Amino acid sequence: MNKSVCSIVVSVYNEEAVIDQFYSTLTEIVTKLKYTVEILFVNDGSTDNSRQLLDNYAEKDNRVKAIHFSRNFGHEAAMIAGIDNACGDVIICMDADLQNPPQLLESMLNKYTEGNDIVTMVREGRADGGLYKRITSSLFYSVINHLSDTQLKQNASDFFLISKKVADVLRNNYRERTRFLRGFIQIVGFKTATMPYYAPKRAAGESKYSFMKLAHFAFNSLVSFSKAPLKLGIYSGLLFSLLSVALIIFSLVMWIVDRPVSGYTTIVIFLSAFAGILLIVVGIIGYYIGFILDEVKGRPLYIIQDIKHQEDK
Ligand code: UDP
Ligand code: MG
Secondary structure (H helix, E strand, O other): OOOOEEEEEEEEOOOOOOHHHHHHHHHHHHOOOOOEEEEEEEEOOOOOOHHHHHHHHHHHOOOEEEEEEOOOOOHHHHHHHHHHHOOOOEEEEEEOOOOOOHHHHHHHHHHHHOOOOEEEEEEEEEOOOHHHHHHHHHHHHHHHHHHOOOOOOOOEEEEEEEEHHHHHHHHHHOOOOOOOHHHHHHHOOOOEEEEEEEEOOOOOOOOOOOHHHHHHHHHHHHHHHOOHHHHHHHHHHHHHHHHHHHHHHHHHHHHHOOOOOOHHHHHHHHHHHHHHHHHHHHHHHHHHHHHHHHHHHOOOOOOEEEEEOHHHO
16 A cells, blocks of 8 residues: 655744754654655745755755745745645655754644544743743733634644645635644644644754744734724724713713813813824724735735755756
């Protein structure tokens, strides 16, 4: 019987410092697996030497496919492109910096053979970032879980395994421009296993996520998973209506007892609070409209410039 095919999707953005070490660790491990392996490196518009390094691997190793984007489209787009181009019965997504230990691939695949369609890797501990990363990450999950109907696992990572069935659902039905892939795989259903792991420090190179990039990503994920912020308008509207009724009654009573309140303070406080809330609500609506606009335009999630693979020669 033919061996099943396992596709490994690795997103790469300016990883020249670590990619050699990653490639040699990964190949050493996958050679021992009971699967035919294909390795898809998705080069997310790197501006360093990563492109050349990946092409070299593809040149000498027929398991490697180097997919080059025309520019940087982001980690999520890179994972999607990898999944779209994978021909495996099972697909594993992982980072190129060895923070997702390749040593765990075998136990992940064992969970798949036991009948799981999804294996989510949950970070139990991390050697990088310390308190700051831990606090921002748990803040993000508690906000998203309070605001959305679905519950996402704390610390679920972009290190996961999916079967072909799940990959087909992602390929055909989750083509949103604003994506949160590790969230998607938690809401599609299917038999899911969770495995804890410890994320070591980056083997080399720098994290590609700045504070601003992470904040942007967190906000986008929130919009992708929750419509709750849109309700702020209704709630603050109700609150202001109640306040205004109270204020009207108060002002009338004071007028009747012939001690009319001086208007200035009340008007200023009321107007500025109202304008503040109103503008925030308009801003939130604008943000959601921006996302609708992105969907309507229907531009591609990513653009592939070229693919290097031995069979393509
Ligand atoms: N990455 C990417 N495109 C980007 C940013 C990052 O493909 O625009 C890749 C990066 O090369 C790495 C993975 O996504 O393989 C995770 O990035 P990183 O390690 O910088 O994030 P962190 O682990 O610090 O959250
Ligand atoms: Mg990393």
